[in-house]
Amino acid sequence: MRSEWLDSFLVFSDCLNFTHAAELLHISQPALHVKIKKLEDHVGLPLYRKQGRQLYLTPHGEQIRAFARETRERSDLFLAGLRDNKQLEPLKLAAGEGSFLYLLGPAIKHFRKTAKFPLSLVNTRGTSIIDALRSGQAHLGVSALQTVPAGIKQTRLTVVDQVVVMPKAHPLAKKKTIKPVDLHNEPLIIPPRPQPHRETIEQAFNTAGVSLNVALEAGGWEMMLQFVNLGMGISIVNSCCHIPSTLAARKITELPPLVYHILELRDAWYKEANREMIAALKKYADHWKQ
Amino acid sequence: MRSEWLDSFLVFSDCLNFTHAAELLHISQPALHVKIKKLEDHVGLPLYRKQGRQLYLTPHGEQIRAFARETRERSDLFLAGLRDNKQLEPLKLAAGEGSFLYLLGPAIKHFRKTAKFPLSLVNTRGTSIIDALRSGQAHLGVSALQTVPAGIKQTRLTVVDQVVVMPKAHPLAKKKTIKPVDLHNEPLIIPPRPQPHRETIEQAFNTAGVSLNVALEAGGWEMMLQFVNLGMGISIVNSCCHIPSTLAARKITELPPLVYHILELRDAWYKEANREMIAALKKYADHWKQ
DNA sequence: TATTATCTATAGTTTATAGTTATAGCTATG
DNA sequence: CATAGCTATAACTATAAACTATAGATAATA
Missing domain, CATH: 3.40.190.10 (Periplasmic binding protein-like II)
Structure with a gap:
């Protein structure tokens, strides 16, 4: 959509009169007429109508008019900012x-x-x-x-799936996938209450009818893994975490993937x-x- | 800023090579060259530089490039919406x-x-x-x-100034302007606590060392005026409220205008x-x- | 009802602009 | 130092955008 067409249409839509608008644009009336026609052809929708000899914009015309205004304002603002050497916002x-x-x-x-x-x-x-x-x-x-x-x-x-992480020697590490029931009475390292990860875990355990045995509340994946490594309990983390080689990670059912x-x-x-x-x-x- | 210039610049900035970009645009290399030159002249800032025979965009050129992309995307989205007869959002x-x-x-x-x-x-x-x-x-x-x-x-x-409203017969109506001190012990009709109007009043009265005698907590200007009209107390409202003719409104000092x-x-x-x-x-x- | 004024829309012509070809000039590379 | 590969300018040409003239349409006016 050529910017000239929009500029001309803006003036035309203010006058709703080809003759006057053409004068304002310092071009002849037929020249303006073909410009508007080209815009109409490009859009593929009628932009104005005649009632007797009064012209008025169609709803599509009104929308083009608003778009043209915004386009020009946006362009002016951008150029002004550029010339003022306005720093690019990061x-x-x-x-x-x-x-x-x-x-x-x-x-x-x-x-x-x-x-x-x-x-x-x-x-x-x-x-x-x-x-x-x-x-x-x-x-x-x-x-x-x-x-x-x-x-x-x-x-x-x-x-991202959720996985249970534990020391490799842990008995649960023999299983391929783990269910919430398997974690009954296991000491867990999970984040404190308002964190969404905690909420997800609580919800799943509630649904499965298993009570949580919170050994330690710790926020942040690295911290959680660190405490598992120190043997303070097992934990549930995202499978995209970097799991230390000393730990085993097993899929857990009933916890929705993130x-x-x-x-x-x-x-x-x-x-x-x-x-x-x-x-x-x-x-x-x-x-x-x- | 002509849309053609931006369209050409977009292709040029992808290639950073007039010869190749001109081929993509199906015009000759000199034709593209003058287009970019016209854009540069219009903007009034250099948009690219040469290092040896390698071209690169100046920071201004990068900004124009981003602007050109956004412009085209915006235009395409608008036209698609228009053709789909997307309703105008109110x-x-x-x-x-x-x-x-x-x-x-x-x-x-x-x-x-x-x-x-x-x-x-x-x-x-x-x-x-x-x-x-x-x-x-x-x-x-x-x-x-x-x-x-x-x-x-x-x-x-x-x-908008704040005014004290009271029945015309009220003794305070004789004053031209009222100070917070004058309202000492007067039963007041004011909005309940979290409302900003209440906070403003409390602050002003605290500063003036006057304690509030809250006769009735009522939110909404019309309600407050109604209760003043019923003789249940006096109130402080915006001066743009429609004050009933049975009531007197007097300016109050120390309350900042809104x-x-x-x-x-x-x-x-x-x-x-x-x-x-x-x-x-x-x-x-x-x-x-x- | 004919006449005039006012405006849109189209046709034909002219002018201006955008495009083309040719080429000079610069730079890296063998 | 020759060559390849490109930018940038000049001179020329084609195209598109302007203009003039005017037909057609509508409302106001004699």
């Missing part, structure tokens, strides 16, 4: 510790190498990622939320930096599986 | 009861008459207007917040509907004063 990517540690490394590396945008990483926990997006503290988020809040757009990134999504504000006009980061994230979505 | 205006009752009437009337956008009004109270904007439940808000939250753009609308602002999300690309509503609001910003 892309702010929000995610939890786990995502940054095990999921996003290669994507971030790739983005920094190929994209020309400054990058800033925001460490968030739980649902505060949504607040960060809404308040503009972050432009993009990665998280495994269960429900999509209003006004947020989700793009599926990868699916679906990681890319989160962005719906209809914040698609920023180029977002686009490039999303491309990088998708490229390396499953790198951790190898 | 403009959602959020404000409190007081604003809707006394401040916004004529502006809303004007908008509905002149603007071609569907309108939807959202009744909010207190700071939840910010949440409504951030979550996309509202596109525009009107409120008299004391502080501007991050990511919100404010435009000053009008200034500054009403238009609120919108910073850098949500300026929607045409927002623009028109803001124009309408400004046009009738002070209508209530007459």
Whole structure:
């Protein structure tokens, strides 16, 4: 869609009179007429109608008019900012510790190498990622939320299973997959209460009718694994965590796999930096599986 | 800024080679060269440089490239939506009861008459207007917040004084202006605790060292005025409220006037509907004063 | 009812712009 | 030092965008 057409249409839609609008544009009336006609042909929809000899815009015409206005305003603002040497705002990517540690490394590396945008990483926990997006503290988020809040757009990134980790010598390590019942009375190392990971575990254990034996509350995957390593109990972590070779990891049933999504504000006009980061994230979505 | 220039620049910036890019665009290399030159001349800044015989984009060139991408994406999305007959989203205006009752009437009337956008009004109270904007439940808000939250753009609308209202026969009605001290021991009708109006009053009375004698807690200007009318006490309301002729309104010192602002999300690309509503609001910003 | 004014829309012509070819000039490479 | 591969400019050409003229349509006016 040519910008000239939109500019002409803007003037025309103000006058609703080819003769006057053409004068304002310093071109002849027929010249304007063909411009509007070309715009109409391109769009493929009638943009104005005649009632007697009064012209009026169709609803599509009204929409084009609004689009034309926004387009020009956007362009003017951008050019003004460019000439004022306005600094490029860095892309702010929000995610939890786990995502940054095990999921996003290669994507971030790739983005920094190929994209020309400054990058800033925001460490968030739980649902505060949504607040960060809404308040503009972050432009993009990665998280495994269960429900999509209003006004947020989700793009599926990868699916991560949950595994039970324990010392290799542990009797449960002989099993191939573990059920919540098997963990009855086992001392567990899990995060404290408001964390979503804790909630998921509690829910699954409740459903299975198994009571939790919390040996130690510890947040953060690395910490949890460290305490398992020290023999203080066993734990449930994402299968994308780097499991030390001294530990065994076994699949657990009845705990839903985590679906990681890319989160962005719906209809914040698609920023180029977002686009490039999303491309990088998708490229390396499953790198951790190898 | 012509859309053709941007389209050509996009291809050029991918190749960084006039010869190849021109082939892709099915024009000759010199033709592309002058197009890029025209874009550069229009912008007034160099968009690329040569290092030996390798070309690379300047930071300004990178920004233009991102802008060009976004421009095309935006245009494509718009056209696709238009052809799919996607319904126009209504403009959602959020404000409190007081604003809707006394401040916004004529502006809303004007908008509905002149603007071609569907309108939807959202009744909010207190700071939840910010949440409504951030979550996309509202596109525009009107409120008299004391502080501007991050990511919100404010435009000053009008200034409203606070007045004490009482029956005309009340002894205080003889005064021209009233101080908080004068209200010592007077039974007051004011909103309950979390309301900002209550907080403002409490703060002013604390500063003046006067204790509040709360006769009745009632939210909403109309209700408050009604109870004053019924002789249950006196109250403090905005001067833009419709004061019944049976009551007297007197200015009060030490209570700061309320500054009403238009609120919108910073850098949500300026929607045409927002623009028109803001124009309408400004046009009738002070209508209530007459 | 005929006449005029005002405006849209189309046709034919002219002008301006965008495209082409040719080539000079620069730079890395064998 | 010759050559390949590219940018950038000039001179020329084709195309598209402007113009003039005017037919057609509608409402106001004599």
